[in-house]
Amino acid sequence: MRPPAETTEGVPARSADATEDWADRHVARWRDHWIDIDFDDEIEAITVRIGFIAKFFNDARATAVSEVGLADFEYKTLHMLMIRDTPGHASPTALAKDLDISPAGMTGRLDSMEKSGWVRRTTSAEDRRKISVEATKAGIEIWRRAMDLRGEAETRLLETLSSERRTELAALLKQLTLRMEAE
Amino acid sequence: MRPPAETTEGVPARSADATEDWADRHVARWRDHWIDIDFDDEIEAITVRIGFIAKFFNDARATAVSEVGLADFEYKTLHMLMIRDTPGHASPTALAKDLDISPAGMTGRLDSMEKSGWVRRTTSAEDRRKISVEATKAGIEIWRRAMDLRGEAETRLLETLSSERRTELAALLKQLTLRMEAE
DNA sequence: GAAAGTTACTTCGCCAGCGAACTATTCGCC
DNA sequence: GGCGAATAGTTCGCTGGCGAAGTAACTTTC
Numbered sequence: 574m575r576p577p578a579e580t581t582e583g584v585p586a587r588s589a590d591a592t593e594d595w596a597d598r599h600v601a602r603w604r605d606h607w608i609d610i611d612f613d614d615e616i617e618a619i620t621v622r623i624g625f626i627a628k629f630f631n632d633a634r635a636t637a638v639s640e641v642g643l644a645d646f647e648y649k650t651l652h653m654l655m656i657r658d659t660p661g662h663a664s665p666t667a668l669a670k671d672l673d674i675s676p677a678g679m680t681g682r683l684d685s686m687e688k689s690g691w692v693r694r695t696t697s698a699e700d701r702r703k704i705s706v707e708a709t710k711a712g713i714e715i716w717r718r719a720m721d722l723r724g725e726a727e728t729r730l731l732e733t734l735s736s737e738r739r740t741e742l743a744a745l746l747k748q749l750t751l752r753m754e755a756e
Numbered sequence: 757m758r759p760p761a762e763t764t765e766g767v768p769a770r771s772a773d774a775t776e777d778w779a780d781r782h783v784a785r786w787r788d789h790w791i792d793i794d795f796d797d798e799i800e801a802i803t804v805r806i807g808f809i810a811k812f813f814n815d816a817r818a819t820a821v822s823e824v825g826l827a828d829f830e831y832k833t834l835h836m837l838m839i840r841d842t843p844g845h846a847s848p849t850a851l852a853k854d855l856d857i858s859p860a861g862m863t864g865r866l867d868s869m870e871k872s873g874w875v876r877r878t879t880s881a882e883d884r885r886k887i888s889v890e891a892t893k894a895g896i897e898i899w900r901r902a903m904d905l906r907g908e909a910e911t912r913l914l915e916t917l918s919s920e921r922r923t924e925l926a927a928l929l930k931q932l933t934l935r936m937e938a939e
Numbered sequence: 940g941a942a943a944g945t946t947a948c949t950t951c952g953c954c955a956g957c958g959a960a961c962t963a964t965t966c967g968c969c
Numbered sequence: 970g971g972c973g974a975a976t977a978g979t980t981c982g983c984t985g986g987c988g989a990a991g992t993a994a995c996t997t998t999c
Contacts (some may be wrong), residue, residue, distance in 0.1 A: 940996105940999100941998100941999100942997105942998090942999095943986105943996100943997085943998080943999105944993080944995105944996080944998095945994100945995080945996070945997090946995075946996095947992100947993085947994080947995100948991105948992085948993085948994105949972070949990105949991080949992075949993100950989105950990085950991070950992090951984100951989090951990080951991090952987105952988095952989095952990105953986105953988090954985105954986090954987080955984105955985095955986095955989080956983105956984090956985095957982100957983085957984080957985105958981105958982100958983095959980105959982095960979105960980085960981080960982105961978105961979080961980070961981095961993090962977100962978085962979075962980095963976100963977085963978085963979100964975105964976080964977080964978100965974105965975085965976075965977100966973105966974080966975070966976090967972100967973090967974080967975090968971105968972095968973095968974105969970105969971100969972100
């Protein structure tokens, strides 16, 4: 859409592939306007690209999820319920924390999902304030079907990279996640 | 400059750093349960990590945005308005498409943002159905302040990588975004 | 040149999620 | 053993966004 930006000095190393992606064009467009802002071309490009790829995965998940007939919030709840270290059951509060939603929101989700039969609430006997949320058989099954579809899209994209480059990518990303976890 | 990811048989490639991140633990926990689902350890780990990093960036943006006193949807709207190829103005329909929201939602955002003074609606003279959305001076200014803060967090995380590894990462991600754009 | 179609935005009714206030239960402590 | 504090979940009023229907302006077609 745009002519390649004049790459004079101060421009970081270019990828072997000369074709520009959206991030390249974005950076080229704004390079001159961000003198006052602490701004690094490559960092901005990486950020934009990660955002795009994450959006791709999100969209793929949303499609997969609606294909099996689940609302997005239902999938997310089931997913979090399943992948936690006590798979299949949790307290509403803990689940809300994991899902980054408010307790009020959690109550709403559970009401709706209990009605649909994906999840079950059971009150604890020894502490009657406590409630345990459990995935039902139907809930687990539909979650797995969505997972399966979701995985296909991810695989299709990531298979663009050779196995070696995929390993490289995994390691680079891990360096970042480890750093995040350290904080 | 490649991470020495020695692949011993059966076991997927390990990063040079033996420390496990959340993605590693997640994959380890589920490896045996996904025999029936087409499932690759490394692909799942990459997906999870990208999701985490994107969430980190999102949270950082949300913090930056609220720090300057903007609602998230206001920032997103201003941002999209500014970074498009006609910076600072667009039609509501085009903007809605870029932002992935409905026309109805766009009307709502514009109503609210116009009231706050970040944005202005002007009706076209030659086609009176058309409206042009423009960022006001105040809107542009506050957006730039948020951008500045946002950039700091991104830089802080990505500076964990050496400049060389950052370039590697940018190139790997670009291979994926190019693939996405091709579709 | 008027009916039919298209385009551009708004209005309406609905839903998910939020923060704050509320209820119910258990814990801590003198 | 009784009372204040803490914990667990729910209710309430409100907001952003959605889909569908509505309005208004322009375009096409005969």
